[in-house]
Every structure is written in structure tokens, then in C-alpha cells.
Amino acid sequence: MTDIRVNDKTFEPYLTVEEINGQVQRLAAEINRDYKGKRPLFIPILNGSFMFASDLFKAISIDAEICFIKLASYKGTKSTGQVVTAIGLDIDIHNRHVIIVEDIVDTGKTLSEFLPQLNHQQPASLELAVLLHKPDATEYPTHIKYLGFSIPNKFVLGYGLDYDGLGRNIPEIYQLKEH
Numbered sequence: 001m002t003d004i005r006v007n008d009k010t011f012e013p014y015l016t017v018e019e020i021n022g023q024v025q026r027l028a029a030e031i032n033r034d035y036k037g038k039r040p041l042f043i044p045i046l047n048g049s050f051m052f053a054s055d056l057f058k059a060i061s062i063d064a065e066i067c068f069i070k071l072a073s074y075k076g077t078k079s080t081g082q083v084v085t086a087i088g089l090d091i092d093i094h095n096r097h098v099i100i101v102e103d104i105v106d107t108g109k110t111l112s113e114f115l116p117q118l119n120h121q122q123p124a125s126l127e128l129a130v131l132l133h134k135p136d137a138t139e140y141p142t143h144i145k146y147l148g149f150s151i152p153n154k155f156v157l158g159y160g161l162d163y164d165g166l167g168r169n170i171p172e173i174y175q176l177k178e179h
Contacts, residue, residue: 001013001016001172001174004174006157006163006166006167007163007164007166009163009176009177010177010179011157011158011163011167011176012174012175013172013174014151014172014173014174014175015149015159015172015173016172020055020131020172020173021055023131023148023149024052024055024056024059024131025059027056027129027147028056028059028060028061029059030146031056031060031129031146032060032061032062035064035097036062038097038124039062039063039064039065039097040062040065040096040097040098040099041064041065041066041067041091041093041097041098041099042056042057042064042065042099043066043067043068043089043093043099043100043101043118044066044068044069044100044101044102045068045069045070045071045100045101045102045103045110045114046068046069046070046071047160047162047168048102048103048168049102049131050160050168051103051159051160051168052101052103052131052148053068056101056129067089067090067091069089071110071114092121093118093121094121094123095123095124096124097123097124098118098124098126099127099128099129100114100115100126100127100128100129101129101130102128102129102130103130103131103159103161104130104131104132104133104161105130105132105138105142105144106133106134106137106138106153107137107138107140108138108139108140108141108142109139111128111140111142112140112142127145127146128142128143128144128145128146129145130144130146130147130148131148131149131159132148132149132156132161132173133147133149133151134150134151134152134153136152136153137153151175154175154176154178155175155176156173156174156175156176157170157173157174157176158170158171158172158173158174159171159172159173161173
């Protein structure tokens with residue numbers, strides 16, 4: 001892996017395909033064990049989680065369902081501080097075991113606004129499966145039961161994560177290069 005350029009920024013290699021796949025398989029094994037016989041509903045948050053959600057869901061061997069939702073809080077490399085729901089949840093989650101699938105949690109603001117909306121619908125359980133977490137950026141702490149990686153507070157790109165709409169199709173994860 002070598003440095004890449006996206007728009008006006010240079011990114012350096014951070015996580016390989018093998019490292020990502022290893023964590024996805026580990027998380028799937030934990031979920032398969034914890035939810036055996038419970039038929040969980042996975043709710044990936046678009047757009048960023050689509051690759052993680054796809055790989056994770058393919059590794060789920062128990063009966064499970066999936067329903068996507070779109071929330072947005074980013075513009076460029078900075079959070080706007082406002083969470084916008086673009087596509088709503090169209091399935092009843094009352095008494096369902098729900099697993100929110102998120103690509104990254106940094107400030108935690110998106111989930112801090114979204115999780116109470118879900119809890120209001122009284123799911124049987126509500127857990128998070130998150131590929132990346134930036135503990136140093138967290139302003140709204142949230143319990144993440146299924147976590148792939150804790151990472152430094154640097155902007156990352158690839159494996160579904162974008163910079164102004166570009167880079168989501170890169171299979172590895174890169175971080176913004178410091179000059």
C-alpha cells in the first residue's frame with residue numbers, strides 16, 4: 001500500500017484488507033454466538049457502513065434481517081454538528097433484537113441523537129457493531145458492544161468511508177497524512 005491522493009488531500013496506508021477482514025470475521029462470530037435463536041435485525045447506517053455491513057452480514061450464519069437507514073452529519077473532513085435523517089426506518093422494531101451497524105464513531109453525536117429514537121420504539125435489545133471508534137474524539141459516549149478497531153483522532157478514508165464523496169470504493173483504510 002502506498003500513499004494516495006483524493007481531491008486536495010494525501011492519505012497514507014492505515015489498515016489492510018486482511019486486518020479489516022479479520023476483525024469483521026471476529027465480530028460476526030461474536031454476534032452469531034450472542035444472538036443464536038434470536039433472529040436479530042441489523043440496521044446499517046448509510047452511506048459509510050455499506051461495505052462493513054455487507055461483509056459482516058455475509059459472515060452471519062444465524063437467521064437475521066437487515067434494513068438500512070441513512071443519517072448524515074459530515075461535510076468534507078468535519079462534522080457539521082447537525083444530524084439529518086434522510087431515509088427513515090420502515091420496519092417495526094418493537095420487541096426485536098436490533099444491531100446498529102456503523103462504520104465509524106468519532107464524536108458520537110449521530111448515535112446520541114439516533115439511539116433514543118430507536119429506544120423509544122422499545123426493542124428487545126439494542127447494540128452497536130462499529131468498525132472504527134475514535135475515543136479521543138468522543139464527546140457523546142456510547143457503549144459499543146462489537147468494536148473492530150479503536151483508532152487515533154485522524155481523518156480516515158476507504159472501505160466505505162469518504163472524503164467529499166470520493167474514496168468509498170478503496171478496499172483498505174487510509175488516514176490523512178500529516179505534513
